[in-house]
Amino acid sequence: MTGIVAWEDPVIPLDADPEDYAGSDLDVRAVLQRLPAEDRPGRRLDDLPWGRFHHAHGRADDVPGFITNLGSSDPMIAKNALRLLSGTLCHQGSTSAPGAMAVPFLLRVAENRIAHHRADVLWLIADIARRCHYGDGTRAGFLRTAPDGLTYDTYAYPAGWSIQAARDALAQDMDILIALLDDPDPEVRSHSAYALAAATVADGSVYPHLHGRLRAEQRPEVRASLVLAIAQLAFDRDRDHATAWAHSLLSNLEQPDETRVSAAIAWLCLTDGPVPHQITALLLDADDSVIDALEQSPWLQAIAAPGLGYTRCIGQLLDLNDPPHMIDDPWA
Template sequence: MLENLETIDWHQLTHAYGPADDIPVLIRYLTSENTELREAAIYELYGNIWHQGSVYEASAFAIPFLIELLQNEHVQKKEQILILLAYLARGNSWHKKHQNSIFLIDDRDTPEFQEKVKIEQTWVVNARNRVYEGLRLYLNLLADADPKIRIASAYTLACLPDRAPEIIPEMLKCLHREADRQAKASMVLSLGTLVEPESKYLALFTEILHSKTSDLVKLVAAMMLTQLARNKTPQEAIAFLVNTISDSKSVAELYSQLPWADGDVVADVSRYFCYLEAESNQFPLTDLIEALSTVDAYSALTVAETLLYVTFNGKTILADEKMSELTKTQRIVLSAIAQSENTWKYDANMSQILKSFALPMWREKLLALVGGELA
């Protein structure tokens, strides 16, 4: 195992922190029976070959060895390796990702900056192509005895859309015989990501919603229906999302353990209302306003953005005179956001969300707009 690891001149390759000399040691640590060593290694790999969403020169060279580890029966926590591979497949160029940053905006149009983006884009393509090389293995792992590996392999496969015609039939077979509710939910989410909008597979998600399966699986089927069918979403799917937001107890813990979870289940579910017509009378306004204070601070940002998107019809307010024409619902939402301590724990993030709607970026100005004051 890993016989070719030392044949790579890692010192000549770079990752987020410079020369990639540490990569061989970290990859070998993933084979350790020592939990602390493995956890430290996977943490470091996230930091250097996939740093906050960006991939680097060394990333593509590390990927074949990660895939090799998945094939060894003695390697533990393979689900962590699968999820890292998924992230690497979705990686981006650091300079492209940050080109609108205030620190780089003056440089982004220079030839030097564009050359860096060009070089980094080759790293992105190389890393993605290397992850694709493990496709057959990921498909085989959909039938692994460990449900955590089945969950993770479905997640990784969702990041390989170019091979969707090959993935979908295999995943459907596994879905129909899957008994574990979290693994089944992960497969439904993967299928929803890979199939075309308004495709024949919408009937599958509708069938799941009407079946006797778990609430978790029904929830993700409703989410996928909403994402794919949009304004043609069946009312029962929308109702299931609404009910989950008002009472998430039956699914919250199970959902949070999925690699798909970006935050609190209420926040994640709220995003799907952005696919529907803004005037939908089923939008759970009161429940989402309440959620601003009950979800964690990171998830509160998602809820706030959803509330703004729906109540402002996805549009921005571009002129001062339009501020005086705010509807009652818009004022209620803006007041709730301004009053919520939770939404302002990450004040810079909240300000950026408000900026995207051309609304006052700072809490005091938002309060002044709606005529409120801090409690």
């Protein structure tokens, strides 16, 4: 087992097999699944057992108050609430069970056009629903959402359960994210694609919305996010079709350069064979405007600080001679 810090009062006993508690009231996936679907639009914060679970700093009784403040009309109150939520629900990139429970309520903040920091809220939602990759920009890791094996958060709770619950919660409210793809704010559009790509998608119904937005989108940084979102959704379920689509996109000289470069990244992550010279040249010869557009996408911002994401990601994707730049896992 990796990533355990033996804090007091764990949700599941430290000497227990977590699978013995799968489906119980201590399984956040089951807790969310048991909530009546018809009550979803009017769901209240006190409908959920926050105090039963831990975030990074203890029991999660304080989360409802943070979420309430996030919707404040005062931008400073909302900003401070977002900071507290980010530091507790997805501390150092590690998703907690209360993070999954917060997803439906965070989505409703993000869809409110008079709310503050909506794109950042979507970023938090998307991070909650993804594995902690610690700057993994490799072909095998860049688009992978679910964690490998059994990992734990800082309270020895199965992180995979929390991530799966968050992904399922996104799928239940996919209509909100699809609507946000047409939001007037380009950063909200970009980050809604990032969140949508983490959802548990059982069929292909979401693809027409992403492809339609890609055809209509005028902002290069949003086009980059849409291409990567389509590829990430296909990573585990429709890789062959997505690989052919990405190759046709990167080969089409009539496509915008940032679309072609994003498609080249997608193609690399969807395949594991030798890298064609065409793709190497496309990625290494990208001009500053293309790199800037890619740097603004949440995928590359998650790899490294602004100004470093493209270089580090391409270095890992192409397996260049530079040393690895992945961040050390603090819980390993």
